[in-house]
Amino acid sequence: MDLERQKQIKEHFEGMYQAGEKPWVKHGAEPALDDFFRVLSQKYPKAKILDIGCGDGWISIRAVKEGNVVWGIDSSETAIEEAKEAAKAAGVANTIHFQVGDALNLPYEKEFFEAAIDRGLFHHILPANRTLYFQNILKVLKPKSLVYLSVFSTKNPEGIGERFTPELIKELFGQYFRILSASQDPYPTLAPAHLLHFILERTQNSK
Numbered sequence: 001m002d003l004e005r006q007k008q009i010k011e012h013f014e015g016m017y018q019a020g021e022k023p024w025v026k027h028g029a030e031p032a033l034d035d036f037f038r039v040l041s042q043k044y045p046k047a048k049i050l051d052i053g054c055g056d057g058w059i060s061i062r063a064v065k066e067g068n069v070v071w072g073i074d075s076s077e078t079a080i081e082e083a084k085e086a087a088k089a090a091g092v093a094n095t096i097h098f099q100v101g102d103a104l105n106l107p108y109e110k111e112f113f114e115a116a117i118d119r120g121l122f123h124h125i126l127p128a129n130r131t132l133y134f135q136n137i138l139k140v141l142k143p144k145s146l147v148y149l150s151v152f153s154t155k156n157p158e159g160i161g162e163r164f165t166p167e168l169i170k171e172l173f174g175q176y177f178r179i180l181s182a183s184q185d186p187y188p189t190l191a192p193a194h195l196l197h198f199i200l201e202r203t204q205n206s207k
Ligand SMILES: C[S@@+](CC[C@H](N)C(=O)[O-])C[C@H]1O[C@@H](n2cnc3c(N)ncnc32)[C@H](O)[C@@H]1O
Pocket: 009, 010, 013, 014, 024, 025, 052, 053, 054, 055, 056, 058, 059, 073, 074, 075, 076, 079, 101, 102, 103, 104, 118, 119, 120, 121, 124
């Protein structure tokens, strides 16, 4: 485990939110996210969803508008303030629970969620802390729950964070999840990042 370097990454993001910089929001159309909500609504029409590293809450708000109940967690206080304001402005504050917290110390009950969204967090979890990441999400997810995962590809042009091939994601997540679909952004990308997208289904009970 390397929680000291992980703390520096959290501080990096808090600094970005304070400076008003969040390039990941300007990513453009993400058909895989539409697919995820379609698959989710068929399997769990009113899911309890965890949005891990929820940032300013834009995906949480969309998820609530799709008929779900959402818990969004992010280590950045500024991001969570923005998310709460955005939920109020969208009139959905009652069905979203935003809180400051750490993905590596999730404060939720065992097997509480039918789904989780990790868009842009996993590639910021240091390899030394991946086991802790999996322990946390596996604890709070129900068996057969669904996960939306977006990570930097090896073609990602800039920014801090790990880069992944589809094969490496299959190796890491395949221990606990079945890959229902895998896709990636068009390349060359006009967006600030090049992302791989996965819809996963949990296969194992927590350890
Ligand atoms: C690339 S941003 C993505 C934000 C959001 N998911 C989106 O797509 O707009 C990564 C987010 O993870 C948050 N983060 C980084 N480390 C974290 C940690 N250990 N626990 C919780 N959130 C974390 C950052 O504050 C940031 O909001």
